[in-house]
Amino acid sequence: MKTAIFAAALALSSIGAAQADTINGLVNTGAAAGLVDGNYTLNGNASYVTATAGAFPFPHWSANTATSRWIMPTALQGESFDPSANNTYTWHLGFDLSGYDAASASFSGRFAADNAATVYLNGHALGTTNGFGNGSWASLSASSYFLSGANSLDFVVTNYAQNGGNPTGLRVEFDQSNVTAVPEPETYAMLMAGLLLVGALARRRKA
Structure with missing residues (x-):
C-alpha cells in the first residue's frame, strides 16, 4: 500500500515540477x-x-x-x-x-x-x-x-x-x-499504475 502511494506521489510531483x-x-x-x-x-x-x-x-x-x-x-x-x-x-x-x-x-x-x-x-x-x-x-x-x-x-x-x-x-x-x-509517457504510466494499485488495495480492505 505504502509503495503504491509513494509511486503515485512521485509521479504527481514529476508533473508538478514541469511547470516552472x-x-x-x-x-x-x-x-x-x-x-x-x-x-x-x-x-x-x-x-x-x-x-x-x-x-x-x-x-x-x-x-x-x-x-x-x-x-x-x-x-x-x-x-x-x-x-x-x-x-x-x-x-x-x-x-x-x-x-x-x-x-x-x-x-x-x-x-x-x-x-x-x-x-x-x-x-x-x-x-x-x-x-x-x-x-x-x-x-x-x-x-x-x-x-x-x-x-x-x-x-x-x-x-x-x-x-x-x-x-x-x-x-x-x-x-x-x-x-x-x-510529461513523459512513463510518468503517466507510473501515476496510473500507482492509482490503480491504491484503488485495488482499498477495495480489497473493504472486502
Whole structure:
C-alpha cells in the first residue's frame, strides 16, 4: 500500500515540477559577450552590437546596460542608412518549444527601435514601438500564437529616410517567460499504475 502511494506521489510531483520552466532561446539583444549577436539575425546574418557609449547615436538611443545592448546592421556604429527612401530591416529570433505545451507559454518584456518597429510572433502582430530614447520603450508580451515546435519572433524595423546622420537599430529586453513541459509517457504510466494499485488495495480492505 505504502509503495503504491509513494509511486503515485512521485509521479504527481514529476508533473508538478514541469511547470516552472522558462522559454529557452528568448534572449535580450546584445546579451552575449562580444560585438556580434548570433541570436538575432538580419537577412540570415548575425547582427552587430553597439560598443561605445559615448559615440553617436548615443545619447539619442537609450543607454546600453549589462543585460541588453542595441544591435545594428553593420559593425560601424552610427553608420547612416537610407538617404532618400524609407527602408525596412527584419530582425529574427528563433526558439523551440518541442517537448513543451505551447498553450501554456507566455513572455513579457519591452522593445525599442530606430525609427519604428512592429513585432510578430509566428506572423501575428504583438505591438509596435515608435522611438529609441529612454521614454520610447514599448511593452512586448504574448500568451498565445505559440507553436509546439519552432517559433519565430520577427522585429520589422522601419528606418525613415534622412540624408545623413541616420542610423538604425533594435533593442529587446525580456523580463519573464513561462512554459510547461509535457510529461513523459512513463510518468503517466507510473501515476496510473500507482492509482490503480491504491484503488485495488482499498477495495480489497473493504472486502
